[in-house]
Every structure is written in structure tokens, then in C-alpha cells.
Amino acid sequence: MGDKNSDRRAKAEAARNAANAGEKKRERITRIVGAVVVIVVVLGIIGIAVVARNSSSETAGGSTATADPNAPAPKGTFPTGDEYAYGVPFNDAANVPVMEIWEDFQCPACQSLEKANGAGIEQLALDGKIRLIWRPATFLDGKLGNDSSVRATAAWGCAVDAGKSKEYHTEVFANAPATEGDGYSEELLLGLAEAVGITGADLETFTSCVTDGTYEPWALNSTQVFYDSNIPGTPLIKINGQEINASIAVEQETLEQAIAEASK
Amino acid sequence: MRKIWGNPWIGLVFRLVLAGVLIYAGAIKLFEPDGARDAIVAYRIFGGSIPSILGWVMPIAEVIIGLLLLIGLFVRWAGFLTACLMTAFVLGIASVWARGYNIDCGCFGGGGDVSEEGRTGRYTAAILRDLLFVGMGVWLVAWPRTRFGLDLSPSRSSKSEIVNYGSAEKSTSEGHDNG
Numbered sequence: 001m002g003d004k005n006s007d008r009r010a011k012a013e014a015a016r017n018a019a020n021a022g023e024k025k026r027e028r029i030t031r032i033v034g035a036v037v038v039i040v041v042v043l044g045i046i047g048i049a050v051v052a053r054n055s056s057s058e059t060a061g062g063s064t065a066t067a068d069p070n071a072p073a074p075k076g077t078f079p080t081g082d083e084y085a086y087g088v089p090f091n092d093a094a095n096v097p098v099m100e101i102w103e104d105f106q107c108p109a110c111q112s113l114e115k116a117n118g119a120g121i122e123q124l125a126l127d128g129k130i131r132l133i134w135r136p137a138t139f140l141d142g143k144l145g146n147d148s149s150v151r152a153t154a155a156w157g158c159a160v161d162a163g164k165s166k167e168y169h170t171e172v173f174a175n176a177p178a179t180e181g182d183g184y185s186e187e188l189l190l191g192l193a194e195a196v197g198i199t200g201a202d203l204e205t206f207t208s209c210v211t212d213g214t215y216e217p218w219a220l221n222s223t224q225v226f227y228d229s230n231i232p233g234t235p236l237i238k239i240n241g242q243e244i245n246a247s248i249a250v251e252q253e254t255l256e257q258a259i260a261e262a263s264k
Numbered sequence: 265m266r267k268i269w270g271n272p273w274i275g276l277v278f279r280l281v282l283a284g285v286l287i288y289a290g291a292i293k294l295f296e297p298d299g300a301r302d303a304i305v306a307y308r309i310f311g312g313s314i315p316s317i318l319g320w321v322m323p324i325a326e327v328i329i330g331l332l333l334l335i336g337l338f339v340r341w342a343g344f345l346t347a348c349l350m351t352a353f354v355l356g357i358a359s360v361w362a363r364g365y366n367i368d369c370g371c372f373g374g375g376g377d378v379s380e381e382g383r384t385g386r387y388t389a390a391i392l393r394d395l396l397f398v399g400m401g402v403w404l405v406a407w408p409r410t411r412f413g414l415d416l417s418p419s420r421s422s423k424s425e426i427v428n429y430g431s432a433e434k435s436t437s438e439g440h441d442n443g
Contacts, residue, residue: 030337030414031337031338031414034332034335034337034414035337037331037335038328038331038332038335038337041327041331042324042327042328042331045291045294045327046294046324049291049294049295052295053295053296053297109377109379142297143297230305230310230311230312230315231305232302232305232306232308232367232376232377233302233306233376233377236377243308245364245365245366247380
């Protein structure tokens, strides 16, 4: 009797163990299959994303320039490797706070800043209260799918050579497209030379400089610095290396306060 | 009456909500240039090449965690990681807010600097939403057994959990009847 009972118990135990083992095995298979499915789906999504990105990153424009640290740069701009590399100084004063403005010619907020207080900022530089450095970036080309920022920046570089950095800068923003993304035509960029008073031999140099895209690599070099320094967007204003809110620079009064603070 | 706390149907809803949020948020970032890099840069927390790396790692992690939650595999771990991720987002947004920057949180793509308009509402909404997701993640850590999941056992002792779960449910319903 006793033997029979223990025999039955042993059999039941064995059956339970077998069921348990089966369940464990099933569970392991489920986990492996599930993990493989997840990995495959993730790789699939990444693959689709890469393909989609590659097809959209082909810019609509004709610019094929690439960044090149040895490329020519407009006269007076900061050289490769400098703290302000590829930046455009305006009325470079000494021993005063440095004001850097990162901007993209296709950025509506930069246009608003320029409209609101561009002249005031330039006046501060002319008065020797700040050392103004424009830091061009063309990152919006990638976002908008065109090449207007790099072409406009390169054309501005040509105007810098002609001694019209401030004037051309103002005119480009004054002629910014009403709709972000519409960009700048080459005719417009060439035509602005007249508005800023580039004439004679200078005009010829300017025209070939723009049509050749001479300074497009320089514009892209500056954009590379923009990325490498993790500048979050444009406009981005720094006084002595410290970011200030763009709304401070919009008002001359608050900007002067910020500069006074920095000069202390 | 079924009990609320640990209810496997509620767990299922939380799992699917988090899965939808994570897969959508992760996938949309993968389709942007440089992933979430630009959005991360706007937080002005990380320097160097960290934003570029995180810009890819974060959305991929979001999609993986989301898929695990969707099929119900490794739910406890996925819930834990979700809660950690969402807590990090809450801290990030709070930090940006405290330092006075106006950014788009970039939670579902986009991101970057924006105008100051509606800042308080925007940040508050993002933080409250992410805290809600933290709560759902914590729930799944506490009660990873949910309906229609592939997880047979959330922990090593699969059998005892199943038994416990069954008996717990039974005892509450009995308790209800008695009361």
C-alpha cells in the first residue's frame, strides 16, 4: 500500500516537473523569438529612416560645396582655429565686451532681431562699446531642403571683400523671403550689390565671386563650428562667451545694461 | 468586483499607452536629421559629442522599450526603463525652465529654441504628462503581469507568481462578497 502511494506521488511529481520544464522551455523560446522580432523591427525602422533622410537631404539647389578648413575666406574674417573662427568682425574694437551673434540668413527670428535692433547693435560697435562679431551658420539649408543660406552667406562674404559687410548684411535680411523656405535667388543676391553701392571693378569681382560660389566652403566651415560648439539655434547672442536671451538684444536699453554688466 | 491595484487590464492599458508614446516619439526622431541631437542641444546640458551620440541612442532605446511593452516582453524592465527615461525628461525640462530658456521640449520630434509665448503652460503640460508616464512605468514595475503579454513570468518563480496572482484575485472578490 505504502509503496503504491509513494509510487503515485513520484509519478505525479515527475509529471509536474516535466510540465514545469516544458513551460520553462516555452518561455525561453518566447523570449528569444520576441527579442529577435523587436531587434528586426527596430533595424527595419532605422533602415527606413536612413533611406527617407538620405532622399530628403538632397538639397533642391545647385550648391555642391563642402566644408574645407583651407578654403579661401573673406578679408578680415577670423582664421581657422581661432576662438571666433570664420566670424565676421565689424569695426573691431579692443578692450570692450565681445558680442557674438550666431545667425542664419533664412531664420525668421534673426530677421526680426535685425529689423528690431540691427542698427542699434551696429551703432554700439561703431561707438566702440562692443566688439561685434557676426557668426554665420547655414544649418537651415538642411532643415528647409534648399541651399539659400549657404549661397546668401557666401554672397555676403563677397560683399565683405568689397567693404560692405554691414550694408549687405542689412540688405539680405531686408529682402528675406516672406515665407520661410522660399530662399534667395541668385539674381536677388547679385542685385543687392547695387543697393549697397558696390560698383565698377568691385562689382565685377563681386559678381564672379557670387556666381563661382567662392565662399560657400567658408560658409560651411562656420556652420561646422556652429555644430561643433553645440549652438542650439539662431539667433544666439553671446556677450563675452555668455549666452544672453535674444529678447535682451531686441531692446537697445536692456542690451546696453547687459553690456555694462559684462564690462564690470 | 475586480481590484484596482495591480489589475492586469489596467496594466495592459498602461503598457499600450506607453508603447504607443515611446514608439511614436522614438520613430519620429529617427526620421529627423541627426536624430534628436538638435533637440538635446537646446537643453544646454550636454557638451561635446554627447548630444550627437544621445541623439541616436535615445530614440532607438525608446523604440525598443516601446516594442517590448507592446508585445509584453520583459515588462518589468521595460517599465523600469520607461520610468527612468521619463524622470530624466522631467528633470531636463525643469532644468531648462529654471535657467530661463525658451525651448520646445522636442519630446515628439522638433525641438530647439522657440518664442517665450506660452512658456509656463508648455513646460507645465510636458512635465505633468511625463510624470503621468513615470507613474505608469512604476505601476508596471510593481505589477508586470498584464493581459495579453508574452511574459510568462515576470520573475524567476513563475509558478508561485501565477498562483499568488490567482489567489489574490480570488481573495479580494471573496472579501467583497463578505463585506
